[in-house]
Amino acid sequence: MVSATALRRLGGLQLALVSLVILAPVAWMVLSSFKPSAEVTAYPPTLWFTPTLDNYRQLFSSTPFARYTLNSLVVAAGSTLIGLGFGVPAAFAVSWRRMMWPALVTLAARMAPGTLYLLPWYLMFRWLGLIGSYWALILTHAAITLPIVIWVLLPFFDAVPHSVLESAQVDGCSVPRTLWRIALPLVVPGLVVSAILAFIFSWNYFLFALVLSNSDTKTLIAASFNFIGEGATYWGALMAAATLIALPPLLLAFAVQRRLVAGLAVGAVKG
Amino acid sequence: MASIRLRKVVKKFGEHVVIPEMSLEIPDREFAVFVGPSGCGKSTLLRIIAGLEGVDGGDVIIGEDRVNDRPAAQRDIAMVFQDYALYPHMTVYKNMAFALEMRNMHRAEIDRRVRDAARMLRLETLLDRKPKALSGGQRQRVAMGRAIVREPRVFLFDEPLSNLDAKLRGEVRTEIKRLSQQLRTTMIFVTHDQVEAMTLADRIVVLNGGRIQQVGTPEEVYNHPANRFVAGFIGAPAMNFFPVNVEAEGSGFTAVLRDGTRLRLPISQTEGIRAVNARDAVLGLRPENVTTREFTHSASVRARLDVVETLGSDTFGYFGLAGGQYVARLKADFGIRPGSEVELGLDMSAAHLFTDDDGHAIQ
Numbered sequence: 001m002v003s004a005t006a007l008r009r010l011g012g013l014q015l016a017l018v019s020l021v022i023l024a025p026v027a028w029m030v031l032s033s034f035k036p037s038a039e040v041t042a043y044p045p046t047l048w049f050t051p052t053l054d055n056y057r058q059l060f061s062s063t064p065f066a067r068y069t070l071n072s073l074v075v076a077a078g079s080t081l082i083g084l085g086f087g088v089p090a091a092f093a094v095s096w097r098r099m100m101w102p103a104l105v106t107l108a109a110r111m112a113p114g115t116l117y118l119l120p121w122y123l124m125f126r127w128l129g130l131i132g133s134y135w136a137l138i139l140t141h142a143a144i145t146l147p148i149v150i151w152v153l154l155p156f157f158d159a160v161p162h163s164v165l166e167s168a169q170v171d172g173c174s175v176p177r178t179l180w181r182i183a184l185p186l187v188v189p190g191l192v193v194s195a196i197l198a199f200i201f202s203w204n205y206f207l208f209a210l211v212l213s214n215s216d217t218k219t220l221i222a223a224s225f226n227f228i229g230e231g232a233t234y235w236g237a238l239m240a241a242a243t244l245i246a247l248p249p250l251l252l253a254f255a256v257q258r259r260l261v262a263g264l265a266v267g268a269v270k271g
Numbered sequence: 272m273a274s275i276r277l278r279k280v281v282k283k284f285g286e287h288v289v290i291p292e293m294s295l296e297i298p299d300r301e302f303a304v305f306v307g308p309s310g311c312g313k314s315t316l317l318r319i320i321a322g323l324e325g326v327d328g329g330d331v332i333i334g335e336d337r338v339n340d341r342p343a344a345q346r347d348i349a350m351v352f353q354d355y356a357l358y359p360h361m362t363v364y365k366n367m368a369f370a371l372e373m374r375n376m377h378r379a380e381i382d383r384r385v386r387d388a389a390r391m392l393r394l395e396t397l398l399d400r401k402p403k404a405l406s407g408g409q410r411q412r413v414a415m416g417r418a419i420v421r422e423p424r425v426f427l428f429d430e431p432l433s434n435l436d437a438k439l440r441g442e443v444r445t446e447i448k449r450l451s452q453q454l455r456t457t458m459i460f461v462t463h464d465q466v467e468a469m470t471l472a473d474r475i476v477v478l479n480g481g482r483i484q485q486v487g488t489p490e491e492v493y494n495h496p497a498n499r500f501v502a503g504f505i506g507a508p509a510m511n512f513f514p515v516n517v518e519a520e521g522s523g524f525t526a527v528l529r530d531g532t533r534l535r536l537p538i539s540q541t542e543g544i545r546a547v548n549a550r551d552a553v554l555g556l557r558p559e560n561v562t563t564r565e566f567t568h569s570a571s572v573r574a575r576l577d578v579v580e581t582l583g584s585d586t587f588g589y590f591g592l593a594g595g596q597y598v599a600r601l602k603a604d605f606g607i608r609p610g611s612e613v614e615l616g617l618d619m620s621a622a623h624l625f626t627d628d629d630g631h632a633i634q
Contacts, residue, residue: 161354161356163352163353163354163356164356164357166323166343166350166352166356167350167356167358168369169322169323169342170322170346170348170349170350171344171369171370171373172344172370173344173373174342174344177373182358185360186360
């Protein structure tokens with residue numbers, strides 16, 4: 001028999017290990033962003049150093065960082081809105097009609113490797129003359145946000161009693177009105193969670209922006225790639241950029257931490 | 272207010288036929304109760320009338336309008352659901368006002384109707400509460416209030432009492448009865464509880480296996496069941512069924528139980544028995560027609576009581592006879608013990624006879 005104390009200790013050890021694996025790169029990233037460039041790649045890594053803002057200075061002086069931030073914001077917000085606009089009615093319909101295939105199709109599209117889409121999309125958007133426009137990025141990122149919205153919202157809609165929706169119909173609601181007036185107010189926590197997750201995933205998505213944007217519409221994450229050059233990689237500046245890129249999703253997640261946890265648990269313990 | 276007519280309605284779920292073909296008319300202002308066991312199609316029928324289910328054949332007519340293709344929203348019906356289906360994010364007031372807002376009704380009129388209904392249902396002090404702050408009985412009343420404010424052509428109730436405890440169920444039942452007398456609107460009430468059916472209905476529609484077994488007043492259904500199913504379903508405890516041989520004796524007929532006990536059948540059944548030339552049949556006697564023997568009884572049997580249920584007002588005694596298990600309604604007496612031998616009187620004037628094969632009543 002393993003005693004409860006031993007189990008607890010084992011649990012603590014596991015937690016420490018997992019935290020180490022997850023947090024060590026983050027700590028390394030943040031620390032490196034404040035290191036003088038010579039120390040960033042030093043081996044073994046130095047823990048004690050004189051912090052400097054040189055990397056951030058280099059970042060802001062050598063790149064239009066504000067511009068890229070705006071691009072990322074526009075693309076993430078736009079694709080989140082599109083994801084919500086289409087994903088909310090889709091999740092509602094899938095839940096109501098118990099018809100899973102549309103949800104599975106969006107998931108399958110998401111499971112396919114992004115590189116699969118790159119060439120066809122590049123050609124398509126070139127024909128449309130949209131390469132380098134926000135629309136190319138917003139629309140392609142919607143392929144990421146849409147399945148998130150649908151799959152996060154599904155259990156929330158499933159948890160709304162069918163009779164409540166039927167009651168709304170008997171009371172005179174059309175289907176869109178039933179969604180808007182009855183179902184939507186009941187899934188607000190899911191809406192918040194799905195919006196935040198969609199935003200974060202779009203914000204962090206790298207591949208499409210690399211190919212479909214130009215210097216005007218480059219997103220932060222694609223722009224940070226510029227620090228990795230053929231001859232030299234500016235690790236310090238790259239780490240500074242990475243730290244700043246990670247900040248908004250982190251703040252968002254903290255702000256709605258409790259809702260996020262409750263929202264993600266809905267599928268597990270419905271009702 | 273409106274009548275409801277179903278003409279040759281067919282309903283399937285996939286390949287499974289739930290309602291083979293059904294025609295039914297419920298006149299204007301009538302309180303009809305659909306009753307039957309689980310899976311008999313009664314709720315499906317109600318949902319078809321509501322417009323929440325389509326039909327695979329036939330016509331649904333409300334008033335003068337064929338409504339097959341009309342969504343629930345446009346049928347001008349109100350429905351009370353089994354789980355009440357209140358809107359959790361709205362107050363009691365909003366719950367009741369919602370349907371009226373959907374119809375763009377004037378705010379003053381909405382307020383008048385909601386307050387009238389709240390008064391009628393004793394909900395005035397609860398108008399600002401959300402459903403989760405209400406008890407089961409209160410939620411039930413809000414659900415009814417929500418239907419009443421609509422002043423619809425038809426009220427539909429889908430087993431609205433089944434989630435309430437026994438005492439509350441009785442109270443709400445009375446309340447619904449009172450409402451129906453006040454409102455005089457066409458109402459359809461679905462239940463599997465024959466007591467609710469008997470107490471509420473102007474007319475009872477007994478269903479089984481997607482088919483109508485009988486349509487009639489509570490008195491007709493109780494006293495003149497059309498078949499063995501109806502006889503067994505309506506009435507609690509259920510009717511006793513004795514397999515018998517029917518033999519001609521003098522000018523009438525006698526039923527012979529499997530153990531040889533001979534029971535003279537009422538003269539009123541003579542014609543019916545002749546018409547179907549019945550040999551093997553099933554004799555039906557309700558528990559209240561199998562009682563402690565009195566001198567007026569023409570027939571009697573001796574029996575040993577296996578189980579005794581004393582309810583205070585009644586005592587039910589269960590006994591075995593000629594290979595079957597039966598129940599008698601005895602005098603209210605707490606002294607009756609299991610195992611006691613009793614002489615039971617049978618009121619043969621109230622006897623029912625059913626054909627052995629398809630269970631039709633022989634009348």
